[in-house]
């Protein structure tokens with residue numbers, strides 16, 4: 001059986017020309033995806049509405065069954081969650097979760113107004 005002499009390699013150029021904000025959004029989406037799996041494994045018992053042990057107070061903070069589960073994570077809660085994950089997760093899970101916290105926190109910072117408008121001016 002003859003192997004074709006030439007195989008067509010699809011061009012990667014299109015994929016590489018993704019604007020920075022789009023690839024940033026993809027990185028964030030992928031980090032959220034991984035973090036979701038980790039949270040389900042370690043925290044889903046209370047923080048997932050489909051779990052028999054789900055707690056109302058926990059779901060009010062974040063519900064892993066909700067499509068936008070990450071919305072409940074303020075900067076403070078991101079750090080608190082990282083602390084909890086660090087206390088019990090495997091090293092690869094800790095790393096993946098830390099990456100999510102970093103990207104999620106950065107994403108929030110991006111959305112705030114320019115810093116001059118946020119901070120009170122120093123009193124002279």
Ligand code: HEC
Nearest residue numbers: 042043045046047055057058061076077078080081084085
């Ligand atoms: C046994 C049930 C239970 C488990 C398991 C659980 N939580 Fe919670 N969590 C709660 C409840 C209930 C609250 C509501 C506030 C409170 O009572 O502290 C809460 C609140 C929180 C908060 C908001 C308060 C804070 O500390 O900033 C965060 C963030 C949080 N949980 C993260 C996690 C993470 C991450 C995990 C997994 C590593 C986890 N929780 C596992 C029950 C749980």
